[in-house]
Amino acid sequence: MFKAIVSADTLGDALDSVSVLVDECKIRLEEEGLTIRAVDPANVGMVDLTLDAAAFESYETDGGVIGVNLSRLEEFVGMADAGQLVQLELDEETRKLHIQIEGLEGTLALIDPDSIRQEPDLPDLDLPANVVVEGADIARAVKAADMVSDHIALGVDADEELFYVDAEGDTDDVHLELTREDLIDLTAGDARSLFSLDYLQDMNKAIPSDAEVTMELGEEFPVKLHFDIAEGNGQVTYMLAPRIQSD
Amino acid sequence: MFKAIVSADTLGDALDSVSVLVDECKIRLEEEGLTIRAVDPANVGMVDLTLDAAAFESYETDGGVIGVNLSRLEEFVGMADAGQLVQLELDEETRKLHIQIEGLEGTLALIDPDSIRQEPDLPDLDLPANVVVEGADIARAVKAADMVSDHIALGVDADEELFYVDAEGDTDDVHLELTREDLIDLTAGDARSLFSLDYLQDMNKAIPSDAEVTMELGEEFPVKLHFDIAEGNGQVTYMLAPRIQSD
Amino acid sequence: MFKAIVSADTLGDALDSVSVLVDECKIRLEEEGLTIRAVDPANVGMVDLTLDAAAFESYETDGGVIGVNLSRLEEFVGMADAGQLVQLELDEETRKLHIQIEGLEGTLALIDPDSIRQEPDLPDLDLPANVVVEGADIARAVKAADMVSDHIALGVDADEELFYVDAEGDTDDVHLELTREDLIDLTAGDARSLFSLDYLQDMNKAIPSDAEVTMELGEEFPVKLHFDIAEGNGQVTYMLAPRIQSD
Numbered sequence: 055m056f057k058a059i060v061s062a063d064t065l066g067d068a069l070d071s072v073s074v075l076v077d078e079c080k081i082r083l084e085e086e087g088l089t090i091r092a093v094d095p096a097n098v099g100m101v102d103l104t105l106d107a108a109a110f111e112s113y114e115t116d117g118g119v120i121g122v123n124l125s126r127l128e129e130f131v132g133m134a135d136a137g138q139l140v141q142l143e144l145d146e147e148t149r150k151l152h153i154q155i156e157g158l159e160g161t162l163a164l165i166d167p168d169s170i171r172q173e174p175d176l177p178d179l180d181l182p183a184n185v186v187v188e189g190a191d192i193a194r195a196v197k198a199a200d201m202v203s204d205h206i207a208l209g210v211d212a213d214e215e216l217f218y219v220d221a222e223g224d225t226d227d228v229h230l231e232l233t234r235e236d237l238i239d240l241t242a243g244d245a246r247s248l249f250s251l252d253y254l255q256d257m258n259k260a261i262p263s264d265a266e267v268t269m270e271l272g273e274e275f276p277v278k279l280h281f282d283i284a285e286g287n288g289q290v291t292y293m294l295a296p297r298i299q300s301d
Numbered sequence: 302m303f304k305a306i307v308s309a310d311t312l313g314d315a316l317d318s319v320s321v322l323v324d325e326c327k328i329r330l331e332e333e334g335l336t337i338r339a340v341d342p343a344n345v346g347m348v349d350l351t352l353d354a355a356a357f358e359s360y361e362t363d364g365g366v367i368g369v370n371l372s373r374l375e376e377f378v379g380m381a382d383a384g385q386l387v388q389l390e391l392d393e394e395t396r397k398l399h400i401q402i403e404g405l406e407g408t409l410a411l412i413d414p415d416s417i418r419q420e421p422d423l424p425d426l427d428l429p430a431n432v433v434v435e436g437a438d439i440a441r442a443v444k445a446a447d448m449v450s451d452h453i454a455l456g457v458d459a460d461e462e463l464f465y466v467d468a469e470g471d472t473d474d475v476h477l478e479l480t481r482e483d484l485i486d487l488t489a490g491d492a493r494s495l496f497s498l499d500y501l502q503d504m505n506k507a508i509p510s511d512a513e514v515t516m517e518l519g520e521e522f523p524v525k526l527h528f529d530i531a532e533g534n535g536q537v538t539y540m541l542a543p544r545i546q547s548d
Numbered sequence: 549m550f551k552a553i554v555s556a557d558t559l560g561d562a563l564d565s566v567s568v569l570v571d572e573c574k575i576r577l578e579e580e581g582l583t584i585r586a587v588d589p590a591n592v593g594m595v596d597l598t599l600d601a602a603a604f605e606s607y608e609t610d611g612g613v614i615g616v617n618l619s620r621l622e623e624f625v626g627m628a629d630a631g632q633l634v635q636l637e638l639d640e641e642t643r644k645l646h647i648q649i650e651g652l653e654g655t656l657a658l659i660d661p662d663s664i665r666q667e668p669d670l671p672d673l674d675l676p677a678n679v680v681v682e683g684a685d686i687a688r689a690v691k692a693a694d695m696v697s698d699h700i701a702l703g704v705d706a707d708e709e710l711f712y713v714d715a716e717g718d719t720d721d722v723h724l725e726l727t728r729e730d731l732i733d734l735t736a737g738d739a740r741s742l743f744s745l746d747y748l749q750d751m752n753k754a755i756p757s758d759a760e761v762t763m764e765l766g767e768e769f770p771v772k773l774h775f776d777i778a779e780g781n782g783q784v785t786y787m788l789a790p791r792i793q794s795d
Binding site: 126129130133157158159160161162163 | 441444445448449472473474475476477478479483
């Protein structure tokens with residue numbers, strides 16, 4: 055059993071944070087809320103989303119797992135105007151999801167969860183550096199790096215107490231530094247890892263420009279990005295595997 | 302003889318309502334105003350437009366028929382800024398249309414009306430159901446149906462006193478209901494017909510979202526849509542032939 | 549040595565006026581400011597830009613010539629928000645340009661100036677007619693001509709004291725007249741020349757709609773267009789060669 059009412063904006067933001075990485079996913083229906091964990095086909099980018107019951111106008115379930123085509127579901131949710139509510143109800147028999155938005159009713163066929171890629175474990179890494187930045191700063195870094203390269207290095211200089219971004223192309227390069235004053239918070243520790251820019255660009259699409267994004271960084275380690283959605287009633291964690299340094 | 306001055310917005314709206322169905326049309330120049338009737342090449346969608354002399358700043362003609370390439374004429378009219386006036390004058394000798402917009406003069410070659418597809422008769426159907434909706438509701442129904450199917454069913458449930466829209470795809474479907482309270486007006490009578498979504502999407506492009514649209518509906522019958530343009534000094538009627546129910 | 553600080557908007561406008569014609573150019577660094585002269589590969593359109601030292605927040609150079617890829621440099625400048633400053637510094641040893649924008653540092657490889665097409669001489673023509681129009685009028689003329697033709701005739705009727713634009717297509721044509729009252733200034737003299745519309749469209753992209761554009765015109769002669777940028781601290785001159793009259 056699953057029956058819930060949620061604002062279209064909240065549900066849309068939550069789904070967007072997953073659909074930047076995968077087309078289909080399992081949604082775990084738990085008493086405390088929804089959770090989605092997914093990894094892209096290349097095993098490079100992972101997402102872990104929780105949308106707490108408190109993010110919903112109403113939320114009832116006795117548990118279960120459903121498989122969804124994210125773009126289809128997002129299209130349905132996109133039929134709502136800003137501020138409109140979306141009512142979701144699982145039909146256990148037909149394995150379809152009923153969706154209602156202000157007089158509009160839709161039925162969305164679900165996908166057999168067993169046919170969807172297995173959910174990843176997001177390892178608990180003890181990373182030495184911790185940086186809290188505005189989403190807009192990540193957007194700027196990604197845009198700058200994209201001018202010159204397909205890769206982006208994220209690092210922390212523990213001595214100088216700064217977070218930096220490096221991108222080196224064949225002839226041109228860019229470098230961005232955010233000092234302790236430019237950052238919302240910084241736990242300094244030496245860190246530098248190289249990442250595929252494509253993935254960070256995709257993740258960036260789902261990060262609100264005014265979000266506080268916590269980045270955990272290490273030396274040649276994955277980066278973890280955490281931010282809240284749904285006014286704090288939802289959490290997104292991205293993990294991105296590093297690339298081997300090319301030099 | 303034909304000589305007229307009209308606001309670019311009014312003329313543009315009138316032409317748009319025809320150009321969503323056909324590329325070329327005959328314009329009948331009558332004392333009371335312009336009329337255009339046209340049917341798309343597949344004989345599925347028809348339009349009947351009248352633009353009364355009162356919609357013009359000035360309007361003079363002794364009758365006649367001219368053939369125009371709609372996109373060319375729309376391009377000329379599109380040169381005007383919002384609120385600017387367009388002056389039209391037929392040169393009988395050269396069979397060209399002179400167009401003037403604030404210092405800009407253009408000459409548009411007309412098309413031999415005999416080379417243009419014959420004008421259709423829009424049959425006078427006595428349809429049992431009559432629904433008056435806002436243009437925005439048609440837009441929403443069309444958008445929702447497009448998520449799941451190429452067809453759209455429009456119907457009226459006489460007992461429940463409601464207008465409904467159904468679209469059924471291979472796996473997903475949508476259903477929209479507007480009760481008497483959601484509608485501007487309703488003359489209930491059982492009706493349900495299936496239509497090609499493409500045509501309704503095209504017609505919808507010419508329907509202002511705040512227009513009052515009167516829909517006449519029957520059982521497996523064409524639908525007629527009427528709405529005003531030019532602040533009531535122009536009328537558009539669309540007629541769309543039904544598809545055979547696929548089930 | 550070259551070191552300068554300039555608003556991103558000013559630098560962007562200056563570069564745009566050149567990049568509509570060529571991909572690469574030489575920038576002459578002079579004590580009084582920057583100058584760029586370039587001609588398109590077909591030798592039809594030329595640009596002469598000066599950006600005075602007064603257009604910069606700070607400007608220091610001991611002279612020299614650098615070669616740049618305009619789209620790369622424009623991308624870097626485009627990283628700045630409106631109103632932000634761009635700091636430029638030439639690294640003589642590496643022949644790279646260092647660019648700084650609010651914490652973002654970039655390095656742009658320069659191009660060997662000898663590998664760039666030679667700078668043209670913009671001949672000093674003594675043209676009989678001189679017209680000063682708003683940029684918006686040029687935009688309108690170009691848009692209107694584009695509806696019917698690939699060519700555009702610009703002319704002055706000395707007797708009537710008016711500037712006119714003609715475009716003739718196979719079946720349709722447009723004609724635009726601006727009288728002395730519609731113009732900012734007019735020095736009448738008979739003039740009429742035919743131009744390729746493509747070039748004028750490209751030049752028009754760099755002309756602000758509220759710019760005062762001085763046009764020098766003759767009979768079957770090139771047209772020269774002059775306008776200011778950087779609040780009068782920069783000047784752009786375009787010269788466009790005429791086409792042989794097709795009739």
